[in-house]
Amino acid sequence: METLVSAPAFDRRAFRSALGSFATGVTVITTRAADGSPIGLTANSFNSVSLDPPLVLWGLAKNARSMPVFAEAEHWAVHVLSAEQEALSNAFAKSGEDKFSGVELETGHADLPLLTGCAARFQCKTRFCYEGGDHIIFVGEVIEFDRRDATPLVFHAGRYALAASKDAGRAPGGSARLAGSFDDDHLGYLLGRAHFQFYAPIRAAVREQGLDDAEYFALLTLTIRGRAGAAELARLNALTDCLLSEARLDSLVLRGLLTVDEEDGERRYALTARGSDVALRLIAVAKAREADLLQSFGDTDALALKTLLHRLSGLAGPHPDLWQPDGSLTAC
Amino acid sequence: METLVSAPAFDRRAFRSALGSFATGVTVITTRAADGSPIGLTANSFNSVSLDPPLVLWGLAKNARSMPVFAEAEHWAVHVLSAEQEALSNAFAKSGEDKFSGVELETGHADLPLLTGCAARFQCKTRFCYEGGDHIIFVGEVIEFDRRDATPLVFHAGRYALAASKDAGRAPGGSARLAGSFDDDHLGYLLGRAHFQFYAPIRAAVREQGLDDAEYFALLTLTIRGRAGAAELARLNALTDCLLSEARLDSLVLRGLLTVDEEDGERRYALTARGSDVALRLIAVAKAREADLLQSFGDTDALALKTLLHRLSGLAGPHPDLWQPDGSLTAC
Numbered sequence: 001m002e003t004l005v006s007a008p009a010f011d012r013r014a015f016r017s018a019l020g021s022f023a024t025g026v027t028v029i030t031t032r033a034a035d036g037s038p039i040g041l042t043a044n045s046f047n048s049v050s051l052d053p054p055l056v057l058w059g060l061a062k063n064a065r066s067m068p069v070f071a072e073a074e075h076w077a078v079h080v081l082s083a084e085q086e087a088l089s090n091a092f093a094k095s096g097e098d099k100f101s102g103v104e105l106e107t108g109h110a111d112l113p114l115l116t117g118c119a120a121r122f123q124c125k126t127r128f129c130y131e132g133g134d135h136i137i138f139v140g141e142v143i144e145f146d147r148r149d150a151t152p153l154v155f156h157a158g159r160y161a162l163a164a165s166k167d168a169g170r171a172p173g174g175s176a177r178l179a180g181s182f183d184d185d186h187l188g189y190l191l192g193r194a195h196f197q198f199y200a201p202i203r204a205a206v207r208e209q210g211l212d213d214a215e216y217f218a219l220l221t222l223t224i225r226g227r228a229g230a231a232e233l234a235r236l237n238a239l240t241d242c243l244l245s246e247a248r249l250d251s252l253v254l255r256g257l258l259t260v261d262e263e264d265g266e267r268r269y270a271l272t273a274r275g276s277d278v279a280l281r282l283i284a285v286a287k288a289r290e291a292d293l294l295q296s297f298g299d300t301d302a303l304a305l306k307t308l309l310h311r312l313s314g315l316a317g318p319h320p321d322l323w324q325p326d327g328s329l330t331a332c
Numbered sequence: 333m334e335t336l337v338s339a340p341a342f343d344r345r346a347f348r349s350a351l352g353s354f355a356t357g358v359t360v361i362t363t364r365a366a367d368g369s370p371i372g373l374t375a376n377s378f379n380s381v382s383l384d385p386p387l388v389l390w391g392l393a394k395n396a397r398s399m400p401v402f403a404e405a406e407h408w409a410v411h412v413l414s415a416e417q418e419a420l421s422n423a424f425a426k427s428g429e430d431k432f433s434g435v436e437l438e439t440g441h442a443d444l445p446l447l448t449g450c451a452a453r454f455q456c457k458t459r460f461c462y463e464g465g466d467h468i469i470f471v472g473e474v475i476e477f478d479r480r481d482a483t484p485l486v487f488h489a490g491r492y493a494l495a496a497s498k499d500a501g502r503a504p505g506g507s508a509r510l511a512g513s514f515d516d517d518h519l520g521y522l523l524g525r526a527h528f529q530f531y532a533p534i535r536a537a538v539r540e541q542g543l544d545d546a547e548y549f550a551l552l553t554l555t556i557r558g559r560a561g562a563a564e565l566a567r568l569n570a571l572t573d574c575l576l577s578e579a580r581l582d583s584l585v586l587r588g589l590l591t592v593d594e595e596d597g598e599r600r601y602a603l604t605a606r607g608s609d610v611a612l613r614l615i616a617v618a619k620a621r622e623a624d625l626l627q628s629f630g631d632t633d634a635l636a637l638k639t640l641l642h643r644l645s646g647l648a649g650p651h652p653d654l655w656q657p658d659g660s661l662t663a664c
Contacts (some may be wrong), residue, residue, distance in 0.1 A: 018454070018478070021451040021479050022357035023486045024357070024379070025355040045379050045380060046354060047354075047379050049391050050391075051344055051466060052344070054465075055467075059380075080350075120353040122350070132389070132471060133382025133386075139464060142347070145347060152354070152355045156484055161496060161497060162498045163495065163496070164494045164639065166415065166491070167642065167643050184654070184655060185638060186618065187622045187626065193641075193645055194641050194644050195523040196571035197649055197651055203573065239529060286518065290519045293519070304636060305637070305644065306522055307496065307498060307499055308633055311499050319528075323516060
């Protein structure tokens with residue numbers, strides 16, 4: 001015989017976790033209280049309901065502090081947050097009086113407080129309030145809406161996430177697995193290939209300046225560090241295995257790209273005006289290469305890729321940090 | 333005076349597009365018709381409603397073919413799809429008779445047809461059917477559920493997507509922008525750093541075998557191609573700029589790693605048993621490096637990163653395809 005699972009026997013944590021496997025966007029819902037003060041809260045229970053008439057819904061806990069206000073409110077606004085609005089999501093997820101302090105507001109229908117910079121906004125008029133267990137389901141008719149291209153804020157498994165393209169045409173692992181070799185789904189191969197492809201036109205520009213990779217890396221490092229000896233340059237570029245001896249650095253001095261002085265018996269190098277000019281030209285090529293690729297790649301995937309590469313870098317072992325004053329190893 | 337926007341004046345396409353900016357997971361909802369046949373459809377209008385009692389909801393168009401069945405059904409099951417189940421999502425999004433053909437099924441409460449391999453499943457008993465414009469909102473009490481760790485299938489802006497970690501601790505662009513240089517949010521820098529970090533322990537193993545990068549790449553290429561001349565090896569590794577002359581390949585012959593024969597006047601190289609053994613050891617190091625990193629990185633981010641790198645690679649210009657019989661350039 002079938003019995004409904006009663007609340008105490010039901011593992012609530014496991015249920016929450018199972019619900020969390022359904023990814024959602026994140027919204028902030030706002031309205032105005034009878035006393036005129038703006039009210040808002042974070043919700044991921046938003047969803048579309050109907051196209052004709054245009055209806056959307058979201059759920060609010062019956063014991064929520066703002067329930068009396070929303071129960072009375074004729075209008076409310078749903079703000080679909082962008083990836084840059086994580087702080088806003090956190091601020092409106094807390095219970096507190098001053099959620100709106102410092103938040104830029106616009107005014108909508110029926111004096112609705114509207115947040116700015118969102119992926120989409122829906123101004124709604126309450127149509128139905130439905131019983132939903134410990135929640136009330138608010139269904140609203142959309143009176144007005146707007147949207148802009150934005151990278152969405154995603155919520156999954158209790159954490160914020162980013163959306164990344166899922167290329168239906170190319171399933172990872174698509175090339176046949178080779179028993180005696182690797183395949184084109186090996187992460188090392190993919191990273192190397194992407195690096196070398198990205199770098200190819202930059203390398204061509206580097207060669208045009210009569211430089212090899214090691215010399216290019218040394219010039220780059222000096223644009224950040226200002227002045228450094230051969231040992232420090234070698235340490236900062238150790239991962240590339242593209243290292244320059246003092247003799248090779250001295251040849252860059254002879255070519256007018258570097259100056260050298262001695263301090264405490266160590267030869268220290270810096271860019272000449274010409275060296276700086278060459279470095280800036282090559283950096284401009286690298287920046288143009290990035291801009292060019294990211295234009296077709298799109299902001300959403302660019303943010304996801306960069307974030308994942310930062311994360312991988314933090315796991316892949318310490319790396320010299322060019323931007324730290326002492327160039328110390330950073331484990332992220 | 334405020335007026336509700338009537339359907340004809342309402343730009344439905346723009347409204348859909350605005351709704352699409354809210355990311356969702358993807359579910360397949362199933363039930364059994366009175367005649368015993370399984371019924372199912374894809375929906376992204378699922379959401380949680382209540383913890384106590386445990387309630388979830390989803391919406392179905394009033395004119396949907398399956399509406400009569402769901403209107404009568406006492407039970408239905410919600411399947412939250414994983415990233416590997418895109419084909420299932422597509423199959424159940426079409427109208428047709430044979431959606432279930434070839435689909436592995438389990439049997440749940442009240443003979444519910446349950447799909448396998450999902451991120452989560454909720455078996456529900458209908459509690460409320462609410463009016464929702466051109467849709468009916470079904471609210472069900474969850475009788476039983478299960479979940480497994482799985483990479484979620486995400487739907488955003490009308491397309492499938494993957495979820496990627498959003499590391500709150502490290503906002504891209506975190507290092508100060510340097511006017512006269514690049515910073516650690518430059519994609520080229522991030523790709524290079526990740527590549528070199530990934531490769532560092534592999535390079536150490538390569539050096540232990542007395543090999544340099546170019547020699548390693550040549551051995552790797554020969555594990556895939558079997559036999560190749562210097563020109564073909566150079567073409568396949570052109571992006572790395574790590575190229576071997578015939579003289580250097582001949583030195584690998586002298587070291588017992590390669591054999592050489594001549595065909596049509598061209599010297600063609602292949603791995604000896606020892607060369608093959610060395611290559612396989614190094615490939616094992618590379619595979620262990622990947623396994624080790626991905627264990628902490630996690631399956632969800634691994635899939636997102638690999639997919640993004642494949643996509644970037646397709647945009648970054650043609651690259652030699654080691655796995656194509658003719659090694660032709662691939663533009664993905």
